[in-house]
Amino acid sequence: MPRRSSRNIVETKSCPEIFLNPKSVAVVGATERPGAWGAFIMGGLRSLSYPGKIYPVNRQADQVFGIRAYKDLRDVEGPVDLAVLAIPEEFVEETIASCCQKKVKGITVITAGFGETSEHGRKKQEALAGLAPMASAC
Numbered sequence: 001m002p003r004r005s006s007r008n009i010v011e012t013k014s015c016p017e018i019f020l021n022p023k024s025v026a027v028v029g030a031t032e033r034p035g036a037w038g039a040f041i042m043g044g045l046r047s048l049s050y051p052g053k054i055y056p057v058n059r060q061a062d063q064v065f066g067i068r069a070y071k072d073l074r075d076v077e078g079p080v081d082l083a084v085l086a087i088p089e090e091f092v093e094e095t096i097a098s099c100c101q102k103k104v105k106g107i108t109v110i111t112a113g114f115g116e117t118s119e120h121g122r123k124k125q126e127a128l129a130g131l132a133p134m135a136s137a138c
Contacts, residue, residue, distance in 0.1 A: 012059035018106035023052045024102070025048055026073055029086035030056030030064040037110050038064075038085035055080060059102045082106045 003016045018102055025045060029038040037060070042065055045054055053089050055076045056064035070076050073083065073095065085095055089111050 009026075015106070017106070018081050018117045022106065024055065024079060024081050025050070025052060026055040026057055026076055026083045027064075027086060028057040028073055030058050030069060031061070032064055041084055041086055041110075046050045052081075053078065059112055059123075073104075074102050076102065080104045082108065085111065087111060 027038055027041050027045070029036075030042050031038040031040055032042075036070055038056075042054070042056060046065060047051075051106040055078075056067050056068055057071075057075075058069045059071050061069045066096070073080070080099075080102055081097075081104070082138050083099050083106070085092060085107065087095060092109055092111060096107060
């Protein structure tokens with residue numbers, strides 16, 4: 001049963017299940033642009049015949065690979081088990097806040113621009129590192 005931590009983060013006892021076998025995946029930054037992480041992730045889900053719901057999130061597209069796209073994660077109809085954020089670093093914090101509002105159970109971030117790029121990036125990474133204990137609480 002999920003419980004709330006003192007940091008207002010939903011913790012779940014089945015964390016590995018959320019990441020290894022999610023029933024629904026939102027790909028934030030989904031695109032058909034070759035070489036983009038969002039296209040790579042969408043392609044992988046499709047080529048592996050992922051059996052769950054796929055929710056592409058793209059502010060400009062109505063569809064991504066023939067699947068209805070949402071302008072904002074919070075517009076997705078239905079629950080989201082896992083959100084994969086394939087977006088520029090400057091949008092990560094805002095999108096994590098949207099994930100919390102949507103009650104997304106797990107988040108994976110695929111981006112650059114944190115500790116490997118600058119002191120400012122390292123500080124942002126440290127600020128977001130508080131989310132990591134969610135998985136260790138399993």
